[in-house]
Amino acid sequence: MFLAQNFWGELDDWLANCLDVLPQQFIAFATQEWSPDQWSPRVLISILILAGSAFVQATVGFAAALFGLPLLLWAGNSLVEAQVMIITAMLAQNFLSVWKLRRSIDLREVVVPAAIRISALPIGVAGLGFVMTWSAAAVNQLVGGIILFAVALQSLVGIEWKNANKPIWVAATFGGSGILQGLSGMSGPPMVLWVHGQRFSADRARAFLFSMYISNFGPQMALLTWRFGFSVWYSAGIALLSVPLVIVGALLGLRLGSWFGDRWLRPITYLCLIVLAVSSMLEPWLNRP
Template sequence: MDFAEVVSDPDTWKLVAVLSLGIFVQAAAGFAAGLLIVPLLLWAGYTIPEAQTSLLVATVPQNIWGVISFRDSLEGKRLIAPGAARLLFLPVGVLTLQWMESFSVMTLRQVVGAAVLLATIANLFFRPTPRKSVAAFWGFLAFPLSGFMQGLVGMGGPPMVLWVQAHDWDTRRSRGFLFSMYLISLAPGIAVLVWFFGARVIPPALIAGAAIPILLVVTWAGLRVGTALGTERLRRVTMALLLLMGLAGLAAPWLTPPT
């Protein structure tokens, strides 16, 4: 398929539209890119590996910007163990995903819907009390789980976010840490997906890369909207949307007309 065919292909613009929506919400509300993008692309006809790869490529500029912006709040030593734990368990998640690809599309939609629903409910109801330090057990749980979920369904953020919320860190330190964790796993995540799933994940990744100028404009717009409307109001709207998407994923066999 040449460049003109790619540009004229409706699937190309489906992918760009979904990535734009996820990146916009991420910029405006501060979270939820993966929770939105992966299930929407699955409903649009893409596979989970294709959705994951395009998501990782699409978030490269945002994460680089985040690390540069908050570099003065980063502590290099605190990034090593969490980053290593995520990277260690990421291939385990991808290997499990490879096994899961034998499942039907409906079952995969239900798995992703359940993941979105659980992550949203945890974010809504689990509000840890911030403290200076957290027991090491929670780190041993959060970061391997984050790496596994990243490899499995492209949603590794929620365990890390909850771990960060349990600390009495200011906004700059919290966001800098999360951006660093995402950035550390981007290149290895893409490499592992290509290794396990081959050439079929490359076209969506290339389209996502070509769409980066659009996504930068979307990021700028999302930041402005988030500032104008307020993060908490957008958070409530986003949570409602995620709950709806999670329930839709679980109900996929009943929502999809028979062929």
Template sequence: MPEVVSWLGPWLVVTLVLSVGIFVQAAAGFAAGMLIIPTLLWLGYLIPEASMALLVATIPQNIAGVYALRESIRPKTILWPGIGRVAFFPLGIIALIAIEEAFPLVRIRQFVGAVVLAATIATVLYHPVPKAKLSPIWAWIAFPISGFLQGLVGMGGPAMVFWVSAHDWNTRQIRGFLFAMYLTSLAPAIVMLFAFFGDRLVTPALNAGASIPILLLVTSLGLKFGNWLGRNRLRGVTLGLLFLMGILGLASPWIRPG
């Protein structure tokens, strides 16, 4: 019984954090990583553990998204962006290892807070004029950055969202592309994280896996809530929350020293 109690505590914490992030992702269409990663860091987790929990938690959501939107997904648009994203993921992990060795957790929280704040401000300010076709150079920039940031801080979504937003695609094409990109990189990302960080990731992976039935329910509720409240209003609330998370991360040495 003590072993069960000791396991339930961390599992409940991880499940609660994942539920909030997945709920917002389902309702607003973005922000799961930018909410989940900083929150888990505040609870004492490190980036690799938080990233593993996030990746495992999003497996069913991405599979369901790709299946539901399969007719809107064009495989040719996925291949090279996917390769660029996965190729730069290990470089982000190598940089993460250097950061973990050089800085205490409080400084890592501050760094992640700066990333969240920068991504939030960019999301607010970035209003591209959608085009039928972009220069390939933008894909060569966006997807390596996405992969690098996914490995470094577990948040590679914003760069992809910015690239997709510059296309004149409909909502189903945009969501299908993003789901497909996340799904194609999930297995390589999980394998590489285990290769670099090993056994320390087993517990967060198992905790996240055990939370999947709850997360499926949360996803359904989030979709309904987003439809009820309206995505524009929910987007504003979410961006405000992300802005607050970024500020708290930057201020973490003074809010929570150590």
């Protein structure tokens, strides 16, 4: 009860200050000088990571954030910057993938889950504001823990979930996914479990997931701008630079996913994610002099 009151109190404060603060932030954002030479190595590395993330997601239908987020953190980005880069760069990949798989999409399946997921985003973004007060090492450990949880959840894929369409499970799955999306950008596993538990075909599952990722972009960017200011759009600009490579990665991933399916590619993806997660969690000790 206290946490709920705290959250809504913070939300009221945001609303009260929104009209005063956002115009000032926009002016500061629009008038400050860019210094690309200062962070061009980080930009280049981030672009390559985003292209690789698009390839992975197009291949197996998930894991762009699970794969890309820890790498973007290691490249020197904050959790907010990494999240914005992922959702912006993957937007092009998601639209391309939805277009390629458009015959497998039923919009009636998407509307209610998307609405539930979007309604839960503010809770996750409020949590992200709290996490941003942590040290970089603690953030990396949180990310590693979420990845391990996601991989454990993904291990249940293949088990038939006969009552997945019951309202309570739809609300729990997509509400939880929305909170994870706002907090970390790593929200795919609950949805993957849901679609595969109903025996969706590979193309139908990927089309559904890509549609869900598209639906949260606008609301999430609005919330992040509201909470962290217009500086988040610098990260969006970096992500836009990656779009040509992201599209190439997505096309290659879609073809590879259609050729081989999940049977061979999914275990390799899990192994890579486990390595990334453990490395993130052990980073304070690995980097100790």
